[in-house]
Amino acid sequence: MKIQLKNSIAPLGALKKIFEHPKTLCYPEVKAQNVTGYRGFHINDLSTCIGCANCQDVCMNEAIDMIAIDVDKNPKNNSGCIPRIDYGRCCWCSLCTDVCPPDSLKLESECIWADDDSNRFLYLPKDKPC
Amino acid sequence: MERKTITIFHGPQHPGITGNMSVELELTGETITKARTHVGYLHRGFEKLIERRTVIQAFTIVCRICVPEPDPNEANFALAVEQLAGIEVSEKATYIRVMVLEMARLAAQLLWMAGQSGSVGLGTVGQWSIYDRDLILDLFEALTGGRVYHMYIYPGGVRRELPEGFLERLGALLDYLQKRLVEYDRLFFDNASFQKRAIGVGVVKSEEALHLGYVGQVLRGCGLKRDVRRDNPYFNYAALEFDIPTQSGGDVFARALVRRAEMRESIKILRQVIAQMPTEGAIMQKLPKHRKFTLPKEDTYVAVESARGEFGYYMAGDGSEMIRRMQVKGPSLIHGFTLLESLLVGEELSNVALIMNSLGICPPEIER
Amino acid sequence: MQNLMQHFEIIQKTPTLYALHVSIETLFNTLHHLRYQSDFITLSQLTCTDWIEEERFELGYMLTNLERNCNLMVKCFIGRDDVTVASVVTLFPQAEVMERELHEMFGVGFEGNDTLYDFALEDWQDLPPMRREFDTLAYVQSHYDFRDGRDDNLDVKEQIKIRKAAAKSAKEAQGGA
Numbered sequence: 157m158k159i160q161l162k163n164s165i166a167p168l169g170a171l172k173k174i175f176e177h178p179k180t181l182c183y184p185e186v187k188a189q190n191v192t193g194y195r196g197f198h199i200n201d202l203s204t205c206i207g208c209a210n211c212q213d214v215c216m217n218e219a220i221d222m223i224a225i226d227v228d229k230n231p232k233n234n235s236g237c238i239p240r241i242d243y244g245r246c247c248w249c250s251l252c253t254d255v256c257p258p259d260s261l262k263l264e265s266e267c268i269w270a271d272d273d274s275n276r277f278l279y280l281p282k283d284k285p286c
Numbered sequence: 287m288e289r290k291t292i293t294i295f296h297g298p299q300h301p302g303i304t305g306n307m308s309v310e311l312e313l314t315g316e317t318i319t320k321a322r323t324h325v326g327y328l329h330r331g332f333e334k335l336i337e338r339r340t341v342i343q344a345f346t347i348v349c350r351i352c353v354p355e356p357d358p359n360e361a362n363f364a365l366a367v368e369q370l371a372g373i374e375v376s377e378k379a380t381y382i383r384v385m386v387l388e389m390a391r392l393a394a395q396l397l398w399m400a401g402q403s404g405s406v407g408l409g410t411v412g413q414w415s416i417y418d419r420d421l422i423l424d425l426f427e428a429l430t431g432g433r434v435y436h437m438y439i440y441p442g443g444v445r446r447e448l449p450e451g452f453l454e455r456l457g458a459l460l461d462y463l464q465k466r467l468v469e470y471d472r473l474f475f476d477n478a479s480f481q482k483r484a485i486g487v488g489v490v491k492s493e494e495a496l497h498l499g500y501v502g503q504v505l506r507g508c509g510l511k512r513d514v515r516r517d518n519p520y521f522n523y524a525a526l527e528f529d530i531p532t533q534s535g536g537d538v539f540a541r542a543l544v545r546r547a548e549m550r551e552s553i554k555i556l557r558q559v560i561a562q563m564p565t566e567g568a569i570m571q572k573l574p575k576h577r578k579f580t581l582p583k584e585d586t587y588v589a590v591e592s593a594r595g596e597f598g599y600y601m602a603g604d605g606s607e608m609i610r611r612m613q614v615k616g617p618s619l620i621h622g623f624t625l626l627e628s629l630l631v632g633e634e635l636s637n638v639a640l641i642m643n644s645l646g647i648c649p650p651e652i653e654r
Numbered sequence: 655m656q657n658l659m660q661h662f663e664i665i666q667k668t669p670t671l672y673a674l675h676v677s678i679e680t681l682f683n684t685l686h687h688l689r690y691q692s693d694f695i696t697l698s699q700l701t702c703t704d705w706i707e708e709e710r711f712e713l714g715y716m717l718t719n720l721e722r723n724c725n726l727m728v729k730c731f732i733g734r735d736d737v738t739v740a741s742v743v744t745l746f747p748q749a750e751v752m753e754r755e756l757h758e759m760f761g762v763g764f765e766g767n768d769t770l771y772d773f774a775l776e777d778w779q780d781l782p783p784m785r786r787e788f789d790t791l792a793y794v795q796s797h798y799d800f801r802d803g804r805d806d807n808l809d810v811k812e813q814i815k816i817r818k819a820a821a822k823s824a825k826e827a828q829g830g831a
Contacts, residue, residue: 163478170410170473179417191424193449195431209810214576216343221807235813244801249346249437254445255576263431275802326774334783334790369668496720499696499748517723518670585703587671587716587725596722600701600714611703615716623751653774 195248196267198241200281201260207235211252211261219245220252221278229283243269243277289314298327302405302639305353307622307649309642313635321630323623329653333612340607341367341441341579349435351614352651354397357390358592359599359614360439365520365588366601366612367441370581378567379443380521385456385559386429386438387521387590388552392463393422394593395549398646402542403474405639406483411474418466421459428452443570453560460553467549475546484539488629488641492536498624501617502595503548504645506532507540514591528555538644548593580607592617594646616651623652655724658692664726673727681730682740685715689745693719694726697742700752702760706786709734711760715742732762734785741766759784 181188190196202225212220222237239252239261253261261281271277297308306327312320332351336344348363349356361383368375375383396419400412423433428449430436438445474480490500492508505512513530515523531547533540573579581603589598595617604610622645629641655672658664662684664674676684688694694717701714715728732739741764742749751773753764758773761782772778781788 160478163476163481166472167474167477167479170469191427193431193446194427207810207813210576212810214342216339216346221804222810222813223806224808224813234817235808235810236817237808237810237813242801242804247346247435248432250431251342251346278801278803326772326776329774331783331790334788337786338790496722497695497746499698499718499746512722514722517721585714585727586667587699587727589725596698598699598716600699600716602703602712604705610705611701613699613701615699619751620748624748 190265190267192265194265194267195250195263196265197263197269197279198239198252198281199262199264199284200238201258201262201285202229202238202283203285204258204260205230205233205238206258206260207233207237208257209235209237209239210255210257211239214251214255216251217245217247219243219247223280239281241279241281243279244274291319295324296635296638300639302642304401304642304647305649307647307652309626309630309638311630311635311638316634316636318630318633318635318638321627323626325622325649325653328650330650332654333614336609336612338608340576341371341581341609342573342576344609344612345440346437349437350650351654352592352597352616352648353434354648355390355394355593356435357387357439358590358597360437361387361520361590362588362597362599363612364439364441365590366586366599367581369586369588370584370601370603371441371579373442373571373573375443375571376567376569377522378564379569381559381563382444382448382569383439384521384523384526385556385563386426386436386444388555388559389422389425389456391593392549392552392556393419393426395545395552396422398545398593398643399470399474401643402640403480405643406480408474408477408480411470414466414473415470418463421462425452425456425459428455440570442573443568445570447569448563453563456556457560460556463549464553467546471546475542480542481539483637483640484537484542484644485535486537486539487633487637488538488644490536490625490629499620500595500625501620502591502593502646503541503544504595504621504625506530506544508536509534514589514596518589520588520590526555526558538640541644577607580605581609585611589615594618594648595621597651614651614654616648618645618647618649618652621645622647622649655693658688667727670723671725671727673729675729675731678730678732678739681713681728682742684728685717685742685745688717688726688728693721693724695720696722697746697749697752698725700749700756702756702762702784704734704760704784704786706734711737711762713739713756713762736763738763738765740764743767758782761785 209222219242220239223240225236225238291312291314293312295308296311297303298306308324310322311318348359351359396415399415403411427433430438490508495505495508509532511530511532528551531544533543583605585602587600589596598615600613602611662674664672666672696718698718699716703712710731713730717726753767754770754773756762757770
């Protein structure tokens, strides 16, 4: 196959992109919009959570601990426990939300958390109705 | 004058290497006299971990076997489990699966274009194609909730319903990509500097290609029309119209042209899927509970066509809820050892990255 | 295929997948026959499954035909300890790396393959890791630390029992008063 002169010149057409508006976001000022349905942090509706530990059982990363609840919000919560997630282990597969019988555990689209100590990434899901 | 041979490691931290692997090269001057592949820098032991997990738990790990295109893994896993457990999937779920696989193929080809162009020093192409890939990832984000690891194709169907207006968004993106492909032709595939580097480099002999088990673009670049989607159709590929592009050169450039044509075919398939997508129907079959999901004591082998060739899974159940053995057969094992080690001999050092990228070697699927 | 089915006891698993069980003595000759006398010229995968309760491994040679539309699994049971199988590198050059992997992960020897050095693990002295008696959890516990601060994890079943007992005794106390 012979290489032609026009094949050397045609790529220069890319130069016209200089006049286009940049595609990147100007980060701190402009932030990307949260997408509905994104698998971010957990939320747990404590008024419906029954503390059954199905989420703990299905989690293959053993990221979920069941810990004692301070204030009982749901009389049907027989164990008095609620899930807490170790975000050093979680892989956001959302199997825990799939198996939740009352559908109280959910993922929200919020997803940014920075910390300088990895041992602090034990996350108690926010109590939000879904 | 006496010629001296030196040994160097190309990788694992070399920008021209595909992922975390290294090639030990023996060089005489600039010419390679011997190459030996080393892997193990990314050994995460997936196959071992899966032995300790139930079927449902194992599902979330398989997508991590190949980072640039996780969906063929999910499709394989779902196919194998469905075959062993005897689960039928609804028509709508099948269409959604095909859509996800083709979108993943497009995204993987765009990512490959960034790597291939970077290996010849054309940085602009990479910036364009990564941006375009991100537009596909945006759609994945809306559909599955994840950008890279989708965890979406599930034994029994798919995990989420299509969001409102998704097919329209996809259609608009396809229109945009169709226009972009012409620009990519001008900037990259017809570019004299790429052609000069790629033509006649890394030539695979077509007479040994079938016997040695090469797959994907390596085969099609030597003029051999083999594609799992056509030879051994899964999902509903048998009902869709598409061509299998081939080239005769067998070199890096031929493989690039095959990929260019495949992007057009993927767009064609996606347009058919949009037109034929059923509006009604369940997306998920009812499955047994997590600890009660058992597989019979049988084994099977399933394969799908990934963006780089045949991707197969061997799966054996043992009557319990755990998977006894799941062995991954990615295209990279043979390409990264048998093919790469022989292709590099006689090449110049500067062509290593070029050849590796054109074979699409992905180390995580070698060492699983 | 019809011709092969007359010679061998081939089972059809799916429309495009066939399986054939052979003994370790006839393994090499069968593969040789298939490689040269039939369409199955490609070895696409070499699998090994550990059936520890039956004290045997199951080797599987996944052969693919010229048209790439049909797979044949040639399977063979072998012992678990100090077992050596004839290498098929002379028939299928790509088997070199597959055998290297199985040698490292299961400890299966392949006679005739002289490249059985390290594959993915470097200087591994322990048990071959894919054997089922290799305990991943024990290995992790002896080599790595777990994150602190997770000691307050409670057993839910225990908690339900405790709370039930507490409720019962509270009721009884009420009833007594």
